[in-house]
Amino acid sequence: MIEPRRFSRLRLAAFDAVERVTVLLGARRFYRWRYLSAERLGVREHILRIPGLPPALQGITIAHLSDIHAGPFLSGADLAAVVSLIEQRRPDFVCWTGDYVTHGVEDVLPVLPDLRRCVGQRGTFAVFGNHDYKLRREWEIVAALEPDGWHFLRNRSKTVEVDGSTVAFAGIEDPEEGKVIDVDAALELVGAADVVIGLCHGPRGAPAFAGHPAAHVHAVLSGHTHGSQVDLPFLRDLGPPHPGLRVELGGTTVFVARGLGVVGLPLRTGAPAEVSFVTLQSGPESDQNLSDAG
Ligand SMILES: [Fe+2]
Ligand SMILES: [Fe+2]
Secondary structure (H helix, E strand, O other), rough: OOOOOOOOOHHHHHHHHHHHHHOOOHHHHHHHHHHOOOOOOEEEEEEEEOOOOOHHHHEEEEEEEOOEEEEEOEEEEEEHHHHHHHHOOOEEEEEEEOOOOOOOOOHHHHHHHHHHHOOEEEEEEEEEEEEHHOOOOOOOHHHHHHHHHHOOOOOEEEEEEEEEEEEEEOOOOOOOOOOOOOOOHOOOOOOOOOEEEEEEEOHHHHHHHOOOOOOOOEEEEEEEOHHHHHHHHHHHHHHOOOOOOOOEOOOEEEEEOOOOOOOOOOOOOOOOOOOOEEEEOOOOOOOOEEEEOO
């Protein structure tokens, strides 16, 4: 079990005040133009090498999207370039690692048409982020997206068979705001021969997957950090702890997405909005990034 960690009301109120001012100055239009246009959207490509990977899983691709933060800075149709990219690439799986909204569940309504189109050919899996639990109405997001094939992994797993081989996706509730964060339950039904992908909004939860005695988790997909969002050395202490974009923990590779949206300020510096693709390949060890564009 992971103990929840919560931020102070004072800090959240300060973010809120700055946000209101920038919205009045046209923040949403600026953010879409500056960070979410087809020309500026970042695309990161990773290879995940797995010893003994079954041939059926060779080349399987997972798109990783995170932290859209629908709300004042991102809303209806702002994800058009992301939708285009996903529809063009047609990844086998799409994984979402939380923070669909900034302030409340209503924020997600204008972006639902786009979210419904960002799905994998073989499956779409999702976990919640700390922002999604406002008033404990996250179930409304589940109700809106599950009919379109999204599977929310709330301390549970789901497996997908690909020509006789299995990929298991195991997700947990957010390590800050989830009521119960149970990695044991998430991995309970995972098979020994499965390729296992963990989903956890905050990378703080990744070590519990990596060190789990009952299952070998090959990769963990996380978000939450926004790549530090405004990645300047003197501001780093204000954001969530940022372990890096790709971290090796024993035999587990943790991919930390910079995400697509923002909180507090409609600005990113050194941390472009991005979509990541993780491609499975057989091999002795995890490889370096193919590219780090954007
Ligand atoms: Fe976030
Ligand atoms: Fe978050």
